[in-house]
Amino acid sequence: MSFDALTLECFLAVTETGSFTRGADKVARTQSAVSQQITKLENQIGKPLFVRSRNLTLTCEGEILLSYARKIVQLNRDAMDRFKQPELQGEVRFGLPEDFASVFLSDVLTEYASLHPRILLNVECDLTLNLFDRFKKKEFDLVLVKMNKPEDFPNGMDVWSETLEWVGNQDLFELDDDQPVPLVLSPRPCVYRTRAINFLEKSKRKWRIVFSSHSYAGTIAAVKAGMGITVLPRNMVPDNLEMIRMSKSISSLDDTHISLLKHNDKNLAVNAFEEFVVERLRP
DSSP: OOOOHHHHHHHHHHHHHTSHHHHHHHTTOOHHHHHHHHHHHHHHHTSOOEEOSSSOEEOHHHHHHHHHHHHHHHHHHHHHHHHHOTTOOEEEEEEEOHHHIIIIIHHHHHHHHHHOTTEEEEEEEOOHHHHHHHHHTTSOSEEEEEESSGGGSTTSEEEEEEOEEEESOHHHHTSOTTSOEEEEEOOSSOHHHHHHHHHHHHTTOOEEEEEEOSOHHHHHHHHHTTSOBEEEEGGGSOTTSOBOOOOTTSOOOOOEEEEEEESOTTOHHHHHHHHHHHHHHOO
C-alpha cells in the first residue's frame, strides 16, 4: 500500500476546512472528485477517516493519519519546489494592514510558505500610511495598502475594489437626530474612519467615537458587544454581524481600493510572491 500526493492533499484540505465543499475549493477540484479521493484513502487503510455528522470531524484513525499526511505532503512540496523553481530562495519583506492579515492572508501566507520552503517570509502589520512611509525607506519589498482611490498610489497595482458597509445594530444608526451615532472605528489615519465620518457629516448626523482600536478583532468584539457601529469592506463582515440596510434616499459609502506596491522587478522571489498574492486575492 502507498499513498499518492493528490489523495493526501484532498484529505488535508477537507480536514483543515471541515467541509468537503470548501476542501474541494481549496484543491481546485469538484466535491465529488474529493469525495472519491477520501473514499479511496479509507479503502486503502480499511478504516473510516471522518465522522460524517453535522460537523465533520476526524476519527481516531484520521487523527493518526493527519500527522503522517502533513509530513508526506510537505516533503513532496519541498522536492517539487527544489526542482521546478530552484531559483526561488531568499527573503521577502511584506507589509500589510492588520485587518487584512486577520481575514484574508493567514491561509495565503501559510500556503505560500509550505509551497516555497526556501523563501523566508518576513511579514509585518501596520497602518497604511506607516507602511507607505516604511516602503519608501525600503524597509519592505512589497506592501498591501488601503486607499481612497487608485491614483493615491499611482505606481501601485490595483488589486481590487471593495464596497464598504455599515455594520452592527441597526437601531443604533436610527437614533433620533439629536442623539449622536456611536462609532467603533480605528484611530487616525484610517480610510474606513474617514469614510464613516464624512458620510455622517454630509448627512448632518451627530456622531461620537465610543471605541477606538487598530485591531480588527477588537473592533469586531466592540460591535458584537453593542457598543456602537462600524464600517467594514463587505467581504470582511463576519457571519455573526449584520450589515445595516440604508433607505434608498441615503447615498451609500464610497468604495475602498486595495493596491500592491513593489520596489524591484528583478527579484525573482519577490515577483513570485507578488503573483501568488494577487492571484489569491483578486475576485
